[in-house]
Amino acid sequence: MINFSKRIFLQALALMTLSGVANAENISMSTPKTSLVVDATKGGAFKFVYYGDKLTDADIATLQAGGTAGKDAYPVYGMIGESAAALSVRHADGNMTLEMDVDSYTTTTEKNAKVLKVKLKDRVYPFYVTVCYRAYNDVDIIEMWTEISNGEKSTVTLSQFDSAYLPIRRGNVWMSHFYGAWANEAQLSEEELKPGTFIIDNHDGTRNAQTSRGEVMFSLDGKGQKNTGRVIGAAICYSGNYKLRTVTDESEYHQFFAGIDEYNSEYHLAKNETFTTPVTAFSYSKEGMSGVSRNFHRWGRQYKLMNGNVERKILLNSWEGVYLNIKEPEMAQMMADIKSMGGELFVMDDGWFGNKYKRSIDNCALGDWVVDKDKLPHGIDGLLAEAKKQGIKFGIWLEPEMSNTKSELFEKHPEWVVKAPHRDLKCGRGGTQVVLDLSNPKVQDFVFSIVDDMMTKYPEIDYIKWDANMNISNHGSQYLTANNQSHLFIE
Structure with a gap:
């Protein structure tokens, strides 16, 4: 059985064929209870399609027929200047624009995960971005990062180089995050997302969790509840300066970006060099904020902490x-x-x-x-x-x-x-x-x-x-x- 909200979503997609790609190359990345779907049609723009409850094969077939919802899966700067972007560069010749299309994609299997890598190429320059996803088969976490490669004749300057992007449909969406100071760490802040840009960042250079934290939750059904409601969580896995941006513009989406804070940190990407951004991990749960928290804890103990499943000593x-x-x-x-x-x-x-x-x-x-x-x-x-x-x-x-x-x-x-x-x-x-x-x-x-x-x-x-x-x-x-x-x- 498809739940009501998912059925409405899939029916809406079926009506969007004329505005989408009739034969979209939709690829699903699934965890035990969640799915993320992107459209990686070769030669076309890389599109975000879906993130939420796990989809069945029949659901995927419906998405295949319905085309794409039309949001870029990794928006870049230059040709549509008023839109927020995950990546902006200055080419060797001074050009500050990008137009990226899908060049190819690969899927590989790790011990406990599936990895998807979608390679994008600029239409004019030998400049590449590989958008990467890792979906675990034993915890409800999907990781995202990018590999940015310079095939041009000389250095390309990276001005903005986010790891991850996720559009979240507007509604009664609330955001929860932590802030604080020395001896006053991890104070919870909760606010409804309004038009504008909300930034959580860190400029410390050596400590990135004493004031703000590089984690956030989005409650999709009003102010976050502990054990009920749909919630998306995100956490950047990086020990340096980070920036989490949530942009609410005139579109129907809140746009979430996560990556290294570019503040005084433009990066000069040498010829033939590849810059790999840090992982941002996403989780989704219908069991409220605690459901997302439990997902992150299972993943953290299993994959991020040494002896994470061993009790700590007193x-x-x-x-x-x-x-x-x-x-x-x-x-x-x-x-x-x-x-x-x-x-x-x-x-x-x-x-x-x-x-x-x-x-x-x-x-x-x-x-x-x-x-x-x-x-x-x-x-x-x-x-x-x-x-x-x-x-x-x-x-x-x-x-x-x-x-x-x-x-x-x-x-x-x-x-x-x-x-x-x-x-x-x-x-x-x-x-x-x-x-x-x-x-x-x-x-x-x-x-x-x-x-x-x-x-x-x-x-x-x-x-x-x-x-x-x-x-x-x-x-x-x-x-x-x-x-x-x-x-x-x-x-």
Whole structure:
């Protein structure tokens, strides 16, 4: 049986043949309870057709006969300038327009998913966009991303390069999302979508969930309810700056875009280079916001988190107990305390390291990841032995992407920090904290080695608290070329 809303939708499509493509190449991507359908007719525009309840083969046949609803599946800028776009570029010759048609498509099967890749080509330029979808067969999640390829003679500049686009039919549609601040994270905001553009974005550079969050839900039947009503959820899977846009114009659709925030981040795509955007994951449920949340949780545990289906240990962290005043006897006492309360893990926080500069105050020693033997005479080995004696696990604090100007690392490698040319450093916590420039491969190797060496030397370490206490405040790379300074946030 087709439910009433789906039947009306399919009947409407059947009446649109004259305005659509009579022999549309409709492709369905399905999860256990949902389907997404696109029209990838070769030589034609790439069209969005449907996203919602799972369709049967008979439903697909009806869509095939009915043609397409007419919305672009990945809108581009240039020929219809007033419309919002997911992609805008400047070609090597200065042309700022795109006209993309379907060149080909492929479908492949992974262990637990089906992957569709639709390759689009500009009508004039050797410029390509492959729009990719991954539909899981065990969770109700469909991922979307793009692969943007430059076949032109020289560099193409990407001005807007979203991962995903989804049109949502207008009605009594409400949006739910999180916002907040330090110590006030994840405050829920709910509002009805009105004409205009609603933007959720992040410019922090190093932390992208302390203020706004890169997730959103759209309740299609009025203000969102926990367990009833149709809801679409979206989450961008990216650790950098992002932008979620919802554009409500004069059309019959809310238009949702998700991708890297292009703010001061235009990307110069070299000849023969392919830029792959981060995944945006979508879910749909008729069981309200909680239904979508459960879908994301199943997917996250199964595919995104290490040991996601294993219960987490009950832990005690040393920070609020002693702050930076780490001492071996106090660590042993805290281990005994958490054991006595039935806990399973003790985490030693900030303050355990430093050689020339001692980490007894937060203005020094970041980057100098050696044990302070004055505080811990028996080192990490002694703490691991104590944890084993108590019958619990041991964890440790790191912030390897940061440094202080008062550190041996900074004295040796001042060129490793994010810094604008001809400008004084703007420092964070303690008046000396700076961010290491992870666009530099040498810095990447250093940061990787901090974690790798620690885990190699002390494989019994069960947990790492990885902190991030400063945003990027000195936009500039001492490694990237002058022409590619706008790549900093991405690289």
